[in-house]
Amino acid sequence: MIRRLRLLLPHDIVIVPLLVFHLVTVGLHLLLFRHFQATEEAAGRVLLAAMVLATMFQGAYRVIAFHPFYNADYREWLGRAPWHWPRPLPAGPIHLVWEDAVILGTFTGVTWYEAGLSAFVLPLVFLGVRAAFLMETFFLTGQRGHGWIIAFGFGWLVWTRSRSPLLIGSTAVLTLVAELGLRASMRAFPWGDCRSLFLRTCEPEAILSKGLGWPYQGLGPLDEPGVLKGREKALVALLAGWSVFTMSSLASLAEDRVLIIQYAWGFSGMAAVLGRLTTYLPGTDGPLSLAGRIRLGRWIIPGYDRLFLGPVAALIICGAGPFAFHRQGASWPVAFSATITLVVFVALTARPSLAAWRLTCDVRTRPRGITREHVRVG
Amino acid sequence: MIIVSGVTHHYGVRPVLLEIDLTIEVGELVVVVGPNGMGKTTLLGVLSGALSPYRGSVSIGGLVRRRSIAEELEIRRKAVYLPDKCWLPGQLTGREFLLGVGRLYDIEHERLMDHAERLLQLFELTENADSPIRGYSSGQQKKIALCSALVTEAPVFLLDEPFSGGLDPAGILALRRVLRHLVKSRRATIVLTSPVPELVEEVADRVLLLREGRVLAFDTPEGLRRSTGCHGSLAQVLERLIYPEMRQHLDDYLRDYAT
Numbered sequence A: 001m002i003r004r005l006r007l008l009l010p011h012d013i014v015i016v017p018l019l020v021f022h023l024v025t026v027g028l029h030l031l032l033f034r035h036f037q038a039t040e041e042a043a044g045r046v047l048l049a050a051m052v053l054a055t056m057f058q059g060a061y062r063v064i065a066f067h068p069f070y071n072a073d074y075r076e077w078l079g080r081a082p083w084h085w086p087r088p089l090p091a092g093p094i095h096l097v098w099e100d101a102v103i104l105g106t107f108t109g110v111t112w113y114e115a116g117l118s119a120f121v122l123p124l125v126f127l128g129v130r131a132a133f134l135m136e137t138f139f140l141t142g143q144r145g146h147g148w149i150i151a152f153g154f155g156w157l158v159w160t161r162s163r164s165p166l167l168i169g170s171t172a173v174l175t176l177v178a179e180l181g182l183r184a185s186m187r188a189f190p191w192g193d194c195r196s197l198f199l200r201t202c203e204p205e206a207i208l209s210k211g212l213g214w215p216y217q218g219l220g221p222l223d224e225p226g227v228l229k230g231r232e233k234a235l236v237a238l239l240a241g242w243s244v245f246t247m248s249s250l251a252s253l254a255e256d257r258v259l260i261i262q263y264a265w266g267f268s269g270m271a272a273v274l275g276r277l278t279t280y281l282p283g284t285d286g287p288l289s290l291a292g293r294i295r296l297g298r299w300i301i302p303g304y305d306r307l308f309l310g311p312v313a314a315l316i317i318c319g320a321g322p323f324a325f326h327r328q329g330a331s332w333p334v335a336f337s338a339t340i341t342l343v344v345f346v347a348l349t350a351r352p353s354l355a356a357w358r359l360t361c362d363v364r365t366r367p368r369g370i371t372r373e374h375v376r377v378g
Numbered sequence B: 001m002i003i004v005s006g007v008t009h010h011y012g013v014r015p016v017l018l019e020i021d022l023t024i025e026v027g028e029l030v031v032v033v034g035p036n037g038m039g040k041t042t043l044l045g046v047l048s049g050a051l052s053p054y055r056g057s058v059s060i061g062g063l064v065r066r067r068s069i070a071e072e073l074e075i076r077r078k079a080v081y082l083p084d085k086c087w088l089p090g091q092l093t094g095r096e097f098l099l100g101v102g103r104l105y106d107i108e109h110e111r112l113m114d115h116a117e118r119l120l121q122l123f124e125l126t127e128n129a130d131s132p133i134r135g136y137s138s139g140q141q142k143k144i145a146l147c148s149a150l151v152t153e154a155p156v157f158l159l160d161e162p163f164s165g166g167l168d169p170a171g172i173l174a175l176r177r178v179l180r181h182l183v184k185s186r187r188a189t190i191v192l193t194s195p196v197p198e199l200v201e202e203v204a205d206r207v208l209l210l211r212e213g214r215v216l217a218f219d220t221p222e223g224l225r226r227s228t229g230c231h232g233s234l235a236q237v238l239e240r241l242i243y244p245e246m247r248q249h250l251d252d253y254l255r256d257y258a259t
Helices: A002-008 A012-034 A040-064 A072-080 A098-115 A121-141 A144-159 A164-187 A194-198 A204-210 A230-250 A254-280 A290-296 A302-327 A332-349 A354-360 B040-048 B069-078 B094-104 B109-122 B138-151 B169-186 B221-228 B234-242 B244-257
Strands: A374-377 B002-010 B015-024 B029-033 B055-060 B079-082 B086-089 B156-159 B189-193 B206-211 B214-219
Touching: A002 A098, A012 A040, A040 A098, A040 A121, A098 A121, A121 A144, A121 A164, A144 A164, A144 A230, A230 A254, A230 A332, A254 A302, A254 A332, A254 A354, A302 A332, A354 B069, A374 B138, B002 B040, B015 B040, B015 B214, B029 B040, B029 B169, B040 B055, B040 B079, B040 B156, B040 B189, B069 B079, B079 B138, B086 B138, B094 B109, B094 B138, B109 B138, B138 B156, B138 B169, B169 B189, B206 B221, B206 B234, B214 B221, B214 B234, B221 B234, B234 B244
Parallel strands: B029 B189, B029 B206, B079 B156, B156 B189
Antiparallel strands: A374 B086, B002 B015, B002 B055, B206 B214
8 A cells, every 4th residue: 555655756856845735834834833823724825825836736747747648758658558458557546536535534634633624625626636737638638629628617617616515526426527537538549640739730741841940841731730729719718708707706705706807808809910910921021021022012912911911800899899798788707707718719810811911821931940050061 | 734824023212023914834944044133043933933913813733822722732642843052951860851841731651761872872972961951061961951852752843043042063963964954854843043054054954044133135045045146155155145244244244354
């Protein structure tokens, strides 16, 4: 048992500083409590914060340290070994095992005894963080459906946080989805070209072209499919609005909530414009300089200037959307969140697509992705 | 076949190419010559798709450049472009670079390995084949860039000043023979630019002369000789066609200061 527990806990290099940190916080706790007459509640918060952080760390560690996705050497070795699901993973289990309950039970016991925290909080934090790290793997190993359920599920957990039975039930469902996704992911191992996982594509040509310099990087015969497929763009947009709507509910006052949403709304407008331009413009120039446009009277070059239609549309929607939705009877939080969804959707789907822009629009293609590693010839 | 129709291109106000119309047949090696700044590189840029012309169109093998994603990708598979100034991945070895480019152009793996090895031998890069490109001399870097274009086995090559950039005589000789062989045996279509007519006289099927953005002449070397009445080297023919003022200036200079 001790051996298994040692396996599932981080290395001593991590444990020792954490223990020191814990002892310091306990000391601070006692100091606040005894010498500065801090309320027990205030002093307990320090310990609570430390324990929540430790639990989050353990949740992340349980995925990062054991999942072949996060360790290239381990993944490549495992890909060559005669391993297949459901054999035990050589480096240790990623799925939940009873030793996790022992570790979490210890964390929970300490926090409950010293800070009076509900016994459910730390397990929920642990499961949530673990699901978040598993979610990332799902998007890149082919279990995107599981990934999307978890992504939307986080907002739901925040939304139901004050209703314990619902929160616990929802976390259980999310954990089940994460487990099912993990099984499907490991069953699909190996996941193709391992390097491509981190380049968000499975095309070996795409990987090669990223490092081949100019002219192959930019003028090579390489389709550049976007990271997101059509339906997923809508899901990303919905997720943006949903996340803002649910996360803003963490604010205790209604005014604060609207303020938070307004910040997110303003940010979404800027991100739509900047994100679009910074994705499209690198490696391309207009066919004419500004002086050339003015002197030749070609104020608008349709084949180039269409790039700006998407950002302009996103800005118009961003400005007018909340008022239009509110006029239709939506509350301000709903109106702003729905606008954020629309703005993100327009930014992601407006024409031209990235491939169409680079391959068919009136652009001057110039070297892009050139780093210090590249050498200039000629 | 490459068809250039009514191509006009400006960078700023000054037009660099004006109403260029050309047809380059399959299996033809065309050399674009002309004084500096007359639009050779711009023309190749337009042919390669790096530049979108202000007016006009380019079609290669019946496909029109930049008309649709599928067409453009197909053209890019068929036509490889090597600019006079390129950026190579310094951290890759020469061999890795060639294999990477070959994979990009869907060359079958075994054939690619063999072809890369042969090219490395041909351009005397075998000793450096497994060293990072950043350690190559400038001539060797030029050679590996040329090898990368050749390893694609594309039916159309667009090469901007392939003989410049520190290429040694052996490299020049090898490249000239390889290009001539590609045209003859594989019916490859090659368009290249060169500021030095002597280097390309032997290999050119036709010579395209550009001056002030317009086509001054587009004919075989023999045809150019006939039309100018000059039976000397291609350089002498071009001197008459492109540099008449320079000839006059030179005569004046020699008369006034060098006697």
